[in-house]
Amino acid sequence: MQQLWVLPCGWDDPVPDNLQTKWKHYCQDLPKVSAFRVQRYAFLPRSKVQLHTFTDASEDAYGACVYARCENPKGNVRVELLAAKSRVAPLKRLSIARLELCAAVLGAHLYDHVKQALDLQIESSHFWTDSTVTLQWLKSPPNVWKTFVANRVAEVQHHTHGCQWRHVPGSENPADLVSRGTTVEGLLSSDYWYNGPHWLALPSREWPILTLPGVPDEELEIRQVVAAVQTQTTINPLFLRYSSFTRLLHIVGYCLRFISNSRAKIQARNSLQASPDTSHSISLTVEQVRIAKTRLTRLAQEDAFNDEIRELEKGKSISKKSTIRLLNPILDSERVLRVGGRLNLSQLPYHLLATIRQEFWPLDGRRLVRSIVRNCFRCTRFNPEPVEQQIGQLPAQRVVPGRPFEVIGVDYAGPVYLKPTHPRAPAMKAYICIFVCFTTKGVHIELASDLSTHTFLKALRRFISRRGSPSHLHSDNGKNFEGAKNELVELYRMLRSNSDQDKIRNACAEIGIQWHLTPPKAPHFGGLWEAAVKIAKRHLFRQLGSTRLSFEDMATVLTQIESIMNSRPLLSISDDPCDLSVLTPAHFLIGTSATALPDPDISTVPTNRLTHYQQLQMHVQQFWIRWRDEYLHELQRDSKHRSRNNEIIPGRMVVVVDEMQAPLRWPLARITGVHPGKDKIVRVVSLRTARGIITRPVTKICLLPFSDASTDTEGSPATSEQTADQTETNISCTNPEK
Numbered sequence: 001m002q003q004l005w006v007l008p009c010g011w012d013d014p015v016p017d018n019l020q021t022k023w024k025h026y027c028q029d030l031p032k033v034s035a036f037r038v039q040r041y042a043f044l045p046r047s048k049v050q051l052h053t054f055t056d057a058s059e060d061a062y063g064a065c066v067y068a069r070c071e072n073p074k075g076n077v078r079v080e081l082l083a084a085k086s087r088v089a090p091l092k093r094l095s096i097a098r099l100e101l102c103a104a105v106l107g108a109h110l111y112d113h114v115k116q117a118l119d120l121q122i123e124s125s126h127f128w129t130d131s132t133v134t135l136q137w138l139k140s141p142p143n144v145w146k147t148f149v150a151n152r153v154a155e156v157q158h159h160t161h162g163c164q165w166r167h168v169p170g171s172e173n174p175a176d177l178v179s180r181g182t183t184v185e186g187l188l189s190s191d192y193w194y195n196g197p198h199w200l201a202l203p204s205r206e207w208p209i210l211t212l213p214g215v216p217d218e219e220l221e222i223r224q225v226v227a228a229v230q231t232q233t234t235i236n237p238l239f240l241r242y243s244s245f246t247r248l249l250h251i252v253g254y255c256l257r258f259i260s261n262s263r264a265k266i267q268a269r270n271s272l273q274a275s276p277d278t279s280h281s282i283s284l285t286v287e288q289v290r291i292a293k294t295r296l297t298r299l300a301q302e303d304a305f306n307d308e309i310r311e312l313e314k315g316k317s318i319s320k321k322s323t324i325r326l327l328n329p330i331l332d333s334e335r336v337l338r339v340g341g342r343l344n345l346s347q348l349p350y351h352l353l354a355t356i357r358q359e360f361w362p363l364d365g366r367r368l369v370r371s372i373v374r375n376c377f378r379c380t381r382f383n384p385e386p387v388e389q390q391i392g393q394l395p396a397q398r399v400v401p402g403r404p405f406e407v408i409g410v411d412y413a414g415p416v417y418l419k420p421t422h423p424r425a426p427a428m429k430a431y432i433c434i435f436v437c438f439t440t441k442g443v444h445i446e447l448a449s450d451l452s453t454h455t456f457l458k459a460l461r462r463f464i465s466r467r468g469s470p471s472h473l474h475s476d477n478g479k480n481f482e483g484a485k486n487e488l489v490e491l492y493r494m495l496r497s498n499s500d501q502d503k504i505r506n507a508c509a510e511i512g513i514q515w516h517l518t519p520p521k522a523p524h525f526g527g528l529w530e531a532a533v534k535i536a537k538r539h540l541f542r543q544l545g546s547t548r549l550s551f552e553d554m555a556t557v558l559t560q561i562e563s564i565m566n567s568r569p570l571l572s573i574s575d576d577p578c579d580l581s582v583l584t585p586a587h588f589l590i591g592t593s594a595t596a597l598p599d600p601d602i603s604t605v606p607t608n609r610l611t612h613y614q615q616l617q618m619h620v621q622q623f624w625i626r627w628r629d630e631y632l633h634e635l636q637r638d639s640k641h642r643s644r645n646n647e648i649i650p651g652r653m654v655v656v657v658d659e660m661q662a663p664l665r666w667p668l669a670r671i672t673g674v675h676p677g678k679d680k681i682v683r684v685v686s687l688r689t690a691r692g693i694i695t696r697p698v699t700k701i702c703l704l705p706f707s708d709a710s711t712d713t714e715g716s717p718a719t720s721e722q723t724a725d726q727t728e729t730n731i732s733c734t735n736p737e738k
Helices: 002-006 017-035 096-118 132-137 147-159 174-179 186-187 189-195 237-241 245-270 287-306 306-313 363-375 377-382 453-467 486-496 498-511 524-545 552-563 614-633 720-724
Strands: 050-056 061-071 077-088 121-128 164-167 407-418 428-437 443-448 472-475 514-517 652-656 668-674 682-687 692-697 702-704
Touching: 002 186, 050 174, 061 096, 061 174, 077 096, 077 174, 077 189, 096 121, 096 132, 096 147, 121 237, 121 652, 132 147, 164 245, 237 245, 237 428, 245 614, 287 306, 407 524, 407 682, 428 453, 428 524, 428 552, 443 552, 453 498, 498 514, 524 682, 652 682
Parallel strands: 050 121, 121 164, 407 472, 472 514
Antiparallel strands: 050 061, 061 077, 407 428, 428 443, 652 668, 652 702, 668 682, 682 692
């Protein structure tokens, strides 16, 4: 069948003559199989049972057979065939060694099935193969070999754990009949197939023993292991002892001056001359500082570029793998490695990022400077960066279907100036109160005469009368309006006043509404209603300009703007380019009353079985299906792709953002508590400041760097608590000289 499959012929094409001949011989031999007989009982009573599994493979097929060897107390031995299994070799040609390994896998599975079916106590189990390569593979752990071999070796070792694999000559392997095939006559007359090789009935000392010969590595398919060797550059202990380069420079300068003076005295004594004048000032001279700096530079270069220095001393060019090859380095008369180039003939001194490169040329200098600035307290205070956190999960109220305006957010916009009732009277101020549905983004707009609590509660009751009572009401915190324009001072006072908050909270509780405030200084937590305010103001100013309307006219205009906002598209209803209909918030607001009970799901019921009213309800439910299947998936996208910030932990020192002051005057604080959301991401923290405990979103704090490398003047490391508790005036660079 496999040979027929690979032939380039169709179903109706005649079969080639050679395959026709094979098929006819097979059909003629097939009735003779009825003469095949096996013993009904393959064991001896009260005998010890051994299982022997033979495996073999050829280019055509591979297979295995299992024999039971029974030996009773009298020494009688009986060997009987229990099971055999074969498979045709795959069309993708494999090497004989790999096919032998596949036969071993097949034999291991066959042995496992036979052992479970017998449910007898097996004294020992033995496996036989005529492949020396397979035996080499099975003797070693799987990770030594390539993937194909490793997977199959692991499988064989798992099923044959505790068993012994042995070598059998190919001429004495009964599995050869499985892999190469035989005629029916050969099968019926073969005791070799029924009872295994003759030596299997003999004691174990008579069984074949073979010392495995060596196998070439290319046949063993050894896994190529790539080892990555990391060389660690040694650092002179002198550089690790002091954290200040200036201090180290002066210490080395004094040591070199002492050595120089000592040598001068010895030379003067040996030459019987008067002792030289060793009087000098306590401070170092410019030349002594230069010599000390040159000596430290040479020590640092010997640690990092010892091989390059040796090659240059011998007059050779440095290796192409060197990190400083492109700098064209040269050695000066003091054996200091310097940057070469095309300006050697100019009047400029040796050319070594701004001020640093005037004297030294640090490798990858920009990244080095950025890392130092990033870990500097003073630099962080001068240019603080607010914390960025991974985008959060949408609230459940925005992703779960519900009645429109069941969960709402409210915000104010304005003021707007109205036409006075008397021509000489001043203009009247009014404010726009916007309610936004969390689920459908539907909008309801009310016109409020002022920012008092009483006026807000009246606007809320008008909203409830027309849209139904919501279960949750979300609004900004008063801190969000702190420092805003003068027009919003009244709103700030209303939301910050405890008495006003109690009035609003009690009124909402009587209606059955839960009032939620966003964290202080976190207007981005109310992005849903902030966006609605932006759209409403844009439509209002575009339509009115500087025109002043009466209170009734302004209410009419706002109602029209509300209609426009509720008609804005959420997504297209049809894929037809000629169909311009879209899904809008108005689809969810029309067709049901504000206090209507939930209808049963009839979206899947055939239309001819529905009444006219039910058909209307089905259209509404179809809107919700489109909302769930299409619009909701649009909210899944994360356009910012920020990673999670795990450095916001209790005890961390931060700078609190205060837009009313310069960054250098922003107060310091310590994180005392974190408030992770349902996604375990921290977005709100509690802070201890000099004025007490406050709560802020993470976007209003700037993390100060850890002081893990700070040391005191004597070289002993400073504790993190000492560094963290420094006052604002004492915070400075970890290594100021850098």
